[in-house]
Amino acid sequence: MPQPRPAAVANSLELLPSCSSRAHLEEAASPIRAREKWSRSVEFVLSGVGFAVGLGNIWRFPYLCYKNGGGAFLIPYFICLVTGGVPIFFLEVGVGQFMSEGGITAWNICPIFKGIGYGTTVICFFLNIYYIVILAWAMHYFFNSFTSDLPWATCGNWWNTPTCFQHGDNSSMSSESPNNASQGGVTEVVSNLQRKDAVIEYWENKVLGISTGMDDVGGMQWELAGTLFLSWLLVYFCIWKGIKSSGKVVYFTATFPYVMLTVLLIRGVLLDGAEEGILFYLKPDMSKLQEAQVWIDAGTQIFFSYAIALGCMTALGSYNEFNNNFVRDCILISSINSCTSLYSGFATFSVLGFMAKEQGVPIETVAESGPGLAFIAYPKAITQMKWAPLWSVLFFFMILLMGLDSQFVGVEGFITAVVDLYPSTLRKGFNREIFIAIVSAGSFIMGLSMVTNGGMYVFQLFDYYAASGMVLLWYCFFESIAIGYFYGANNFYEDIALMIGYRIYPWLKYCWLCFTPLVTMGILIFSLASHHPLTYNRTYVYPNWAIAIGWTMALVPMLTIPIYFVWHLATRPGATLSQKWQAAITPIISRPDTTTKAAEESIAPA
Structure with a gap:
């Protein structure tokens, strides 16, 4: 049921002065700090790359590729990419740029679905608490790499x-x-x-000091508590001045990991056994395409790697100028993201091939996904190389940078959503900096539960439920429904044309209306049907009370959409349900930055 743009909204677009930004209007009307914009378009691109390209590209995609048919896995991967991941990625950035608002208030474009904004902000908050623990682990290994002999290479230590x-x-x-x-x-x-x-043993006994389970919290791992504090300190100073600081940091954090990855790739392909590892990584097995799990893995990997349904891409887009060509930028970010996944697979499996040949075992026995690859398999391979400490320093420095820019953009996305919800309070004076400090300190305190002896079990519980593929698919489905059917795909296409100056081909429109809802809901249903109870290392089964906490973390943001939907409709003005409905779906758009009749007439056809 696409809705025509209300006359009041259309008129407001035409009556605003040409080229007058919201920031200028706010600055003239009140002492509230003006909303920032990227200094250059490249800062948005680098921030988008830094957030989307993360550790999942390094330790999840290569594993899924080999597990699900090698080169054949690329077929479902790219199908899910063009029908699901990319359309939602464009949608979130476009909504942010058009509304010039963060992850919550941007959904005033379709007010009855503003629960999407609240829910994604909750998911982002959960993600920020546990994702940074990976940086704490990596920082521990980084510091302990500055030695002549890597401590995890030998026995005879106290651990x-x-x-x-x-x-x-x-x-x-x-x-x-x-x-x-x-x-x-x-x-x-x-x-x-x-x-x-x-x-x-170094990973489990020294780094984690891992206990017997969730009900055995144990003591604090003080080295990890220290590196967790340092990680939050780095994140705070990356974003405390908003995009003025984070926009400059990404010039280094988003680009230098590619230098490190290239160095590690060159080293990897020169190792004995690298060729076998790469062939194993890409060898196609078309029979795998008949398995439903392959398509589930492809879809969930897309939504993980593109960092959508978190409100962060909406926040990044909101700092663009209204007439920025975000379509061009999104194509560039998407291409870099997917190419990085493929590229990192060569670096990963060249090393795993070497490792398998050194040990005389099949490659599948050393191929791992998740933290096991970064903190067990790769460190083990490094111990078998010449100049092992050097390669260890380079590897963990790369992990730190890739994790750092993903983390601080995630925190920036959460901060932006809340600040835009209360601009009159949080944009005054140093209130924003103080608010960031409070959020960082609170998140650090909550994250301390993950650097205890039982911390790994807490970490995995968050990872499995709080920002799981199931939750992200749920939000991607409703985002496409909200824009495609309630705001109207045609209306949003006209908004895009108004921003970039020409009409794009209608593929994205078809996706929002048909393909994306089908793909996301289909994968979600199959994921629920094949859902297994959470375990650690396939031996420890989580107790029922822990599973209940996990489902609570998943369901709270998921239920935000229907609960807000009903509440918003019930509280709208109107004597009849029809009047309430019309009020509930009417966009609340205060302005685009540059919207004149002349701009509309100058739009070029696709």
């Missing part, structure tokens, strides 16, 4: 057990641990026990 073994250690069943030395220096012969890699 090792009698079952520890290291690369090149073929003395099958005996080792000595510090615990044995403290008991009179007697060497125990460990027999018939499962041996454990030194790299895994």
Whole structure:
């Protein structure tokens, strides 16, 4: 049911002075700080790349590619990309730029669906709490790489057990641990026990100090608490001055990881076994396309890697000038994002191929996804290289930069949404800086639960439920429905033309109306049908009370949409349901920045 743009809205677009921005109007009317804009369009592009291109490109896409048929996986990947991921990506940036508002108030474009804005802001808040813990882990490894011998390469440390073994250690069943030395220096012969890699013991015993489960919180891992604090300090000073500071930081944080990735790729392809690893990564298996799980993995990877349904892309778009050609920018960001996923796969599997050949095992036994790749598999491979500390420093520096720009853009997205909701309070004086400090401090305190001995279980609970593929698919479905059917796909196409000066081809319109809702809801239904209880390392099963907390984190933002929908409709003025409905779907648009009759007449055809 596309709605014609109300006359009041259309008139307001024409009556505003030409080329007068909202920032100028606010500045003249009140002491409230003017809303910022990007200094250059390239800052938006770099920020978009920095947020969308993250650790998932490094540790999730390559694994899914090999697991789901190698090169054949690219077929469902690109189908889901052009029908689901890219249309929502364009939609969020376009709404942000047109409304010049953050993730909540931008949905005044379709007020009855403003619950989308509130819900995505909640998801973004959850994401910011747990994602930065990865930076704390990476910072720990980075600092401990400045040594002649990497500490995770050997046994015989206080965190090792009698079952520890290291690369090149073929003395099958005996080792000595510090615990044995403290008991009179007697060497125990460990027999018939499962041996454990030194790299895994460093990760589990030294870094995580992992406990037995969710109900065993244990003590604080003080080194991780320190690196978590340093990570939040970095994030705060990246964004405390708004896009004036973050827009400059991304020149380095969004580009230098590609230098590091290229260096690691060159090193990787020169290793013995690299060719086998790359062939394993890309070897097509067309039979996999018949499996529903392959399509589910392709769809969820798209929505993860494009960082949509979080309100952050809307926030980034809101800082664009009204006439910025965001279509060109989005095409560039999308291309860089997907190409980075492919590119990083070569770097990852060249190293895994080398690792498999060194150990004489199949590649699938060393290929991992998630933190296991960054903090177990890759560090283990590095220990087998010459100049291991150098490669370790470079690798974890890259991880830090890729995680840092994703994190501070995520925090900026949350801050922007709340500040735009209360501009008269939070844009005055130093209120914004103080608010960022409060949010950072509060998030740090909540994140401390993830750097205890039981912290990994808390982290995985957040990762599995709070910002899961299921939640993101739910929001992508409703975003396309809201714009396609309630605001009107044709209306939004005209808004895009008003902003960029020409009409684009109607593919995105068809996606918002048909393909995107079908793809997102289809994948969501299949995901729920194949849903499995959360486990850790396939052995620890989460207790029911923890699962209940997880589902609460997922359902609270998901239910925001229908609850707000009903509340907003019920509270609209009008004597009849029809009058209330009309009031509920009427856009609340205060202005575009440059909207004149002449601008509308100058729009070029597609």
